[in-house]
Amino acid sequence: MPPLPRASQRIRYSKKKGAPPERDWAELRPDLISLILHRLDQAELLVGGVAGVCRSWRRAAREQPELWPRVDLREGLWYVPPFRPKISIESMVRKALRLGAGQTEAFLSDGVDNHTLLLLAQRAPSLKSLHLITCSVSNLGFAKAIKMLPLLEELEISRPTYCNTREMVELVAGICLELKHFRLVMHGLEGRRTSARVASLVARMHKLRSLHLVRLKLDNEELGTILDNCHDLEYLDMRECSLVDMDNMDDSPRVKLAQINMDNHEYSSDQQVDYEYKIRSIHYELNYRELRDGSLSYYPDYNDSYEEYCYYIGSGDGIDDADLEQYEKILDVKIMRRYLS
Numbered sequence: 250m251p252p253l254p255r256a257s258q259r260i261r262y263s264k265k266k267g268a269p270p271e272r273d274w275a276e277l278r279p280d281l282i283s284l285i286l287h288r289l290d291q292a293e294l295l296v297g298g299v300a301g302v303c304r305s306w307r308r309a310a311r312e313q314p315e316l317w318p319r320v321d322l323r324e325g326l327w328y329v330p331p332f333r334p335k336i337s338i339e340s341m342v343r344k345a346l347r348l349g350a351g352q353t354e355a356f357l358s359d360g361v362d363n364h365t366l367l368l369l370a371q372r373a374p375s376l377k378s379l380h381l382i383t384c385s386v387s388n389l390g391f392a393k394a395i396k397m398l399p400l401l402e403e404l405e406i407s408r409p410t411y412c413n414t415r416e417m418v419e420l421v422a423g424i425c426l427e428l429k430h431f432r433l434v435m436h437g438l439e440g441r442r443t444s445a446r447v448a449s450l451v452a453r454m455h456k457l458r459s460l461h462l463v464r465l466k467l468d469n470e471e472l473g474t475i476l477d478n479c480h481d482l483e484y485l486d487m488r489e490c491s492l493v494d495m496d497n498m499d500d501s502p503r504v505k506l507a508q509i510n511m512d513n514h515e516y517s518s519d520q521q522v523d524y525e526y527k528i529r530s531i532h533y534e535l536n537y538r539e540l541r542d543g544s545l546s547y548y549p550d551y552n553d554s555y556e557e558y559c560y561y562i563g564s565g566d567g568i569d570d571a572d573l574e575q576y577e578k579i580l581d582v583k584i585m586r587r588y589l590s
Contacts, residue, residue, distance in 0.1 A: 282309045295341045317349030322358040339365045346372040359383045363390030370397035378403040385410045401425045405432040415446045422450040432461035439465045452478040459484040468492040473502040484510045
């Protein structure tokens, strides 16, 4: 791959007859910048990219808490350049919570551990929606965090790694009294004893409107117990629950199921969680291959730009506004020199 043309060559080309005038993106109105940032993936905003192009865009990403009421970091580490291993889910969560200024109400991520979950519970006490996907949280870590989140209305625990399923669900049933949407997805088919206990605990979640129980050995009797106690249930997903036999079901649960949506489509809650797999950017995949093959040597300023942006967004909580203001001026000068040379 040949090196990119120098800035002076690009400027001469842009001045040719008929070339469109260059747009000064820094002059966009704040409301338009905000609209653009809202359309970007949050993980990209946290690790660099469009939000770091100039002062007005960086300020918009840093000073608009309304960008962060719903933090979605699923597959977030795909946006981290491979040569920046110090960027982790925890550091991204810390930044997002600081930028959200305590207004975060929904959180979705994979790879969350005990420390990250506890940090989330401490910094987002008004959290209403929590989605933990393939998390490495222990029973003790989950217990500490869930006790700080009594306002939860939506909870997902998918493919947990290090925790006891029965203990987790028991905590949820006893603490999250406002829960309306519950999703439990196991790695493999769960045993009968655990499945029966989970069913009895779910039956105590009387305000449920949607329920996903995937890969549990529930039978007709346990399903009937859930239906008898969860009167507001509108949606039910029981995929791979091998012992439920619809053909040999009593009339009472059959009548109740007839009034519940069981179409195997995802339930759209108030948070509008999108469970479709993200299509990774071709641009990112190309950059990864270029980095692996050594082609990124054509971009000598890439490492510096990434470091500068990450400092501006802040990697911790003790970021002083005066320091950021001073660093912002230095960063603007560096960018000007880079593109005018």
